[in-house]
Amino acid sequence: GENVEQHPSTLSVQEGDSAVIKCTYSDSASNYFPWYKQELGKRPQLIIDIRSNVGEKKDQRIAVTLNKTAKHFSLHITETQPEDSAVYFCAARVVNAGNMLTFGGGTRLMVKP
Amino acid sequence: KAGVTQTPRYLIKTRGQQVTLSCSPISGHRSVSWYQQTPGQGLQFLFEYFSETQRNKGNFPGRFSGRQFSNSRSEMNVSTLELGDSALYLCASSLQLHIPDTGELFFGEGSRLTVL
Numbered sequence: 001g002e003n004v005e006q007h008p009s010t011l012s013v014q015e016g017d018s019a020v021i022k023c024t025y026s027d028s029a030s031n032y033f034p035w036y037k038q039e040l041g042k043r044p045q046l047i048i049d050i051r052s053n054v055g056e057k058k059d060q061r062i063a064v065t066l067n068k069t070a071k072h073f074s075l076h077i078t079e080t081q082p083e084d085s086a087v088y089f090c091a092a093r094v095v096n097a098g099n100m101l102t103f104g105g106g107t108r109l110m111v112k113p
Numbered sequence: 114k115a116g117v118t119q120t121p122r123y124l125i126k127t128r129g130q131q132v133t134l135s136c137s138p139i140s141g142h143r144s145v146s147w148y149q150q151t152p153g154q155g156l157q158f159l160f161e162y163f164s165e166t167q168r169n170k171g172n173f174p175g176r177f178s179g180r181q182f183s184n185s186r187s188e189m190n191v192s193t194l195e196l197g198d199s200a201l202y203l204c205a206s207s208l209q210l211h212i213p214d215t216g217e218l219f220f221g222e223g224s225r226l227t228v229l
Contacts (some may be wrong), residue, residue: 001172034217043117043203043220044156089156099144099207099218100169103156 002027004092006104014112019080021107023090024072030092033066033073034101039086047088048075080111115140117206117221125227131192134224138185138206144168145187146218147179150201159202162187163209191226199228 003026013019025033034049050057050064050073057064061080066073077084087108091101118137126132138145147159158171162181179189185206191198201223 036220043222045220046217049217091156098161098163098168099146099205100158100161100171101146101156101218102158103148105155 002030002092002094002102004090004102004104006090006107008107009105010108010110012110012112013080015080015082017080019077019084019109019111021075021088021090021109022072023074023092023104024070025092025102026071027092027094028068028071029094029096031095032093033064034091034093035064035075036089036091036103037086038089038106044089077109080109082111082113085109085111117204117219119202119204119221119224121224122222123225123227125229126194127229128194128196130194131190132194132226133188133190134202134204134226136187136189136204136206136221138187138204139219142206142208142219143185144207144209145181145185146205146207147187147189148203148205148220149173150203150223151199156203159189194228196228199226201225 006023031052036044037047038044061078063076087106089106090104120135144163146161149157161169165181176192181187203223204221205218207218
């Protein structure tokens, strides 16, 4: 089955700096890659996603890049703010596997004011 | 529009007991998935239901089961509880079976189960 690895497990940055989280996946049949943000005690919420026919997608301060050949994708957050502090999860979905997502282990991002 | 609702939010059980968790998806959503979240294992897929049928199943023992009703509400059951079953159980709903074509996966707040 699909396996998703995520790095780093913790990331501390100064407010205003950029943060990058990287994920690799194993199944070349994966075609959808969402990123979820989970604040302490809250539900995971989708922040951005990318499909396998797109190499990059941007939404304000957040961007995701996908390299299908290398089977890795990354989340980039620019101009970080204290409210960006949370756990971020990457995930992958294999084509024809319904809505089943395989998640990475998560990255705890801390933005210091 | 109400979000995904899970009940109960917190519960404590002892080893050997069984537990039933409930999930009401967003109105109009027909797909319901369940995930187990633990500090050590992260988010792991349990199973997915669509039109009252289990469509996918993760690598969990048979003690974990679920079902979906005609109104799309879903329940999951864990029998013969073990200490390792302590976790946050998250339910997620989607419009149809195949995201992202029909929208994202929306998570509930979860049911936190503690097994003593």
